[in-house]
Amino acid sequence: MLQxxxxxxxxxxxxxxxxxxxxxAYWGKRNNPECESNIAALLEHxxxxxxxxxxxxxxxxxxxxxxxxxxxxxxxxxxxxxxPDLLVTKSVNSSFHGTPDLHAWLQQNGIEELVICGxxxxxCCETTARVGGNLGYQVFFALxxxxxxxxxxxxxETIPADLIAQVTAANLHGEFATVTTTEALLER
Numbered sequence: 001m002l003q004x005x006x007x008x009x010x011x012x013x014x015x016x017x018x019x020x021x022x023x024x025a026y027w028g029k030r031n032n033p034e035c036e037s038n039i040a041a042l043l044e045h046x047x048x049x050x051x052x053x054x055x056x057x058x059x060x061x062x063x064x065x066x067x068x069x070x071x072x073x074x075x076x077x078x079x080x081x082x083x084p085d086l087l088v089t090k091s092v093n094s095s096f097h098g099t100p101d102l103h104a105w106l107q108q109n110g111i112e113e114l115v116i117c118g119x120x121x122x123x124c125c126e127t128t129a130r131v132g133g134n135l136g137y138q139v140f141f142a143l144x145x146x147x148x149x150x151x152x153x154x155x156x157e158t159i160p161a162d163l164i165a166q167v168t169a170a171n172l173h174g175e176f177a178t179v180t181t182t183e184a185l186l187e188r
Contacts (some may be wrong), residue, residue, distance in 0.1 A: 003184035005012050005113040005140060011052040011106065012042055014096055015118030015125050017080055017143075018057060019065035020073025021147075031161035038145035038182040039117050040079045045186055052111060052138045054102065055084040056095040057124055058124065070136065085109075093127035113138040115185060117145035117179070122168045133176030141177040142185055143169050 017039060021027060046053050057076060059069045066073035086105050090098030106114075114137050116129050124147050132139045148161040148168070173179040 003140075003178065003180040004187065005115065005138070005185075007113060008049060008051055009109075009111055010113035010115055010138075010140070011085075011109075011111045012046040012096060012115045012117070013037060013054045013056060013102075013128065014043065014084075015056045015116060015128055016058045016067075016082065016120070017055070017077045017118050017158055018067060018073060019075050019077055020071065022120045023066055023073065027149045029161065030147050031149075031165060032144065035119075035147040036077070036165055038080065038142065039111060041182055042115065042117055042142060042145055042185060043080065043082075044058070046115075052086075052109065053084045054086045054088065054105075056088045056090065056098065056118070056124070056128070057081060059089045059091055061091050067144045067154075085188075089155040093124045094131045095124065095128040096131045106137070112136075113140070115140045115142060117142040119147060121146040121148040121165045122151075123148075126168050126172060130171050133172075139177035140173075140185065141169070141172050141179045142182055143179050144181050 058067050060067040088098040100171045129139050129141050148164045150161050151159045
């Protein structure tokens with residue numbers, strides 16, 4: 001089974017790789033300590049190959065959120081180097097519901113394949129993958145280049161971040177996206 005895009009025109013979409021997500025006191029316990037190094041490896045590879053790169057930034061409308069534009073946590077992480085081909089800002093989960101219009105830009109540039117990575121696995125990354133799949137893109141979801149946080153379920157039980165990531169992978173794979181790894185994406 002193909003675990004990576006078939007063309008060199010696949011866009012790397014880096015979702016919400018922002019400083020605010022370093023605040024464990026605010027977000028809680030997270031999984032996948034290798035997430036940032038995997039994102040950095042994908043970005044370096046895409047830039048070296050002159051492939052399209054899209055940065056997504058979440059601009060919360062809640063002034064108390066660490067992701068609000070007035071807060072230092074809104075900034076992209078320092079390891080996101082270089083200038084992206086497109087920077088989309090959004091205030092909802094899907095990267096396809098931001099400014100400028102991601103779908104229109106992808107269409108204008110003849111891009112049919114997406115590689116999605118970033119934060120968090122089960123929120124903005126998963127939503128972006130679902131919408132991308134519904135719009136007809138061939139989506140590759142780099143699970144090990146995402147991370148999530150423990151969540152409290154409606155019954156009050158804590159759901160570990162690793163389990164959340166596994167469920168996201170099961171929800172996406174074969175229907176909305178191909179769930180893959182950084183290693184598979186870097187093989188050529």
